Amino acid sequence: xxxxKMTTPLVEMDGDEMTRILWKMIKDELILPxxxxxxEYYDLGxxxxxxxxxxxxxxxxxxxxxYGVAVKCATITPNRQRMEEYPQLTEMWKSxxxxxxxxxxxxxxxxxxxxxxxxxxxxxxxKPITIARHAYGDVYKSVDMYTxxxxxxxxxxxxxxxxEKTLSVQKVDGPAVWQGAHNKEQSIRSFxxxxxxxxxxxxxxxxxxxxxxxxxxxxxxxxxxxxxxxxSYKAKFEELGITYFYTLIDDxxxxxxxxxxxxxxxxxxxxxxxxxxxxxxxxxxxxxxTSVLVAPDGTTEYEAAHGTVTRHYYRYxxxxxxxxxxxxxxxxxxxxxxxxxxxxxxxxxxxxxKKLEQACFDTLNDGIxxxxxxxxxxxxxxVRSVNSxxxxxxxxxxxxxxxxx
Ligand code: NAP
Ligand code: MG
Numbered sequence: 001x002x003x004x005k006m007t008t009p010l011v012e013m014d015g016d017e018m019t020r021i022l023w024k025m026i027k028d029e030l031i032l033p034x035x036x037x038x039x040e041y042y043d044l045g046x047x048x049x050x051x052x053x054x055x056x057x058x059x060x061x062x063x064x065x066x067y068g069v070a071v072k073c074a075t076i077t078p079n080r081q082r083m084e085e086y087p088q089l090t091e092m093w094k095s096x097x098x099x100x101x102x103x104x105x106x107x108x109x110x111x112x113x114x115x116x117x118x119x120x121x122x123x124x125x126x127k128p129i130t131i132a133r134h135a136y137g138d139v140y141k142s143v144d145m146y147t148x149x150x151x152x153x154x155x156x157x158x159x160x161x162x163x164e165k166t167l168s169v170q171k172v173d174g175p176a177v178w179q180g181a182h183n184k185e186q187s188i189r190s191f192x193x194x195x196x197x198x199x200x201x202x203x204x205x206x207x208x209x210x211x212x213x214x215x216x217x218x219x220x221x222x223x224x225x226x227x228x229x230x231x232s233y234k235a236k237f238e239e240l241g242i243t244y245f246y247t248l249i250d251d252x253x254x255x256x257x258x259x260x261x262x263x264x265x266x267x268x269x270x271x272x273x274x275x276x277x278x279x280x281x282x283x284x285x286x287x288x289x290t291s292v293l294v295a296p297d298g299t300t301e302y303e304a305a306h307g308t309v310t311r312h313y314y315r316y317x318x319x320x321x322x323x324x325x326x327x328x329x330x331x332x333x334x335x336x337x338x339x340x341x342x343x344x345x346x347x348x349x350x351x352x353x354k355k356l357e358q359a360c361f362d363t364l365n366d367g368i369x370x371x372x373x374x375x376x377x378x379x380x381x382x383v384r385s386v387n388s389x390x391x392x393x394x395x396x397x398x399x400x401x402x403x404x405x
Pocket of ligand 2: 273274
């Protein structure tokens with residue numbers, strides 16, 4: 001069989017630990033034999049980030065802006081413990097995901113990969129629920145303080161033009177706590193655009209929720225900006241038969257639990273932090289969760305939602321064959337290849353990505369899975385627990401059959 005051709009390179013961001021090992025296995029077993037793979041390679045492994053003083057992360061984000069599509073392996077975000085583990089580190093480098101997100105001005109969409117034999121904790125969920133979390137401001141960029149005596153707290157804005165605005169926050173008769181939070185209109189606008197764009201790309205309805213009945217100006221601005229931005233996407237939504245739906249956060253929570261799934265739920269920063277953990281846990285497994293970063297102009301970066309699976313890596317280093325789940329990382333590759341195919345008009349490439357995803361589903365539906373999933377399947381399902389390399393070989397044999405057909 002002739003290999004599938006590509007015209008524009010994918011930006012490939014390599015990473016760390018067990019996922020770096022899986023990265024190469026996935027490429028060798030499932031991609032390189034079938035695709036004449038064109039990538040622009042960036043090594044975001046911790047040591048190379050250190051060697052380049054993190055320039056490689058910035059370069060990879062700029063390349064993503066240039067080409068439009070990237071696929072990323074999980075990476076270590078160093079903390080104190082990592083500084084001891086890697087004494088050669090000259091700085092506690094920032095999270096690569098944070099750096100890339102701020103350069104692309106993107107929003108992260110997290111969606112579960114669902115199979116029949118693993119039922120979500122919420123029984124009526126049939127389709128994935130994708131959470132879009134706004135990643136700027138609110139309580140995450142707030143200042144707070146404690147005061148001990150009776151008094152009044154005010155909030156003052158000083159404009160560069162000399163304009164001043166002051167509000168009384170509250171008069172208190174004893175000790176109190178205070179918090180000052182903000183968001184930027186430009187950031188809310190980018191968030192809205194990324195959400196509408198992703199809804200169009202994935203042909204799903206978009207829900208957005210805030211508490212604008214209480215925070216009339218603050219959350220009211222979020223609602224207003226979404227309404228304004230929607231004007232430019234309305235026609236496309238109508239054409240695709242999808243809808244944009246705004247409701248209060250508490251109403252949204254109730255509707256989400258009663259729903260069948262199959263939509264995107266856009267959340268403010270804090271709501272997204274909390275709700276994404278709830279939704280992903282209810283769907284079953286972090287190893288079956290994909291993550292996509294979408295910029296307002298449609299630039300997209302695909303990855304798995306889980307980390308570098310450190311504990312498995314240390315067992316791997318001792319010579320053990322681990323049963324680490326590669327599904328989310330494979331779906332990062334298929335997401336990126338499919339998108340590249342769509343942008344470049346390469347039907348073969350998009351078809352290949354879909355067949356590879358189907359081969360993953362077929363393998364799982366045949367009861368062949370990694371250890372992490374075995375405990376999650378419905379009672380009575382016959383399963384065979386395999387290590388990562390056996391699992392990839394099983395996927396490959398099903399993929400080969402699908403490609404021959
Ligand atoms: P993690 O790598 O997601 O792993 C936590 C645990 O979840 C694992 O020990 C494993 O449980 C299970 N697990 C996760 N993915 C799995 C998979 N594909 N197959 C099987 N089991 C899986 O999170 P972490 O241990 O908190 O973080 C490790 C490193 O990853 C950190 O340095 C962190 O900075 C980084 N990280 C990176 C990203 C990213 O690049 N996007 C995201 C999160 C974390 P068992 O050990 O019980 O089998
Ligand atoms: Mg959280």
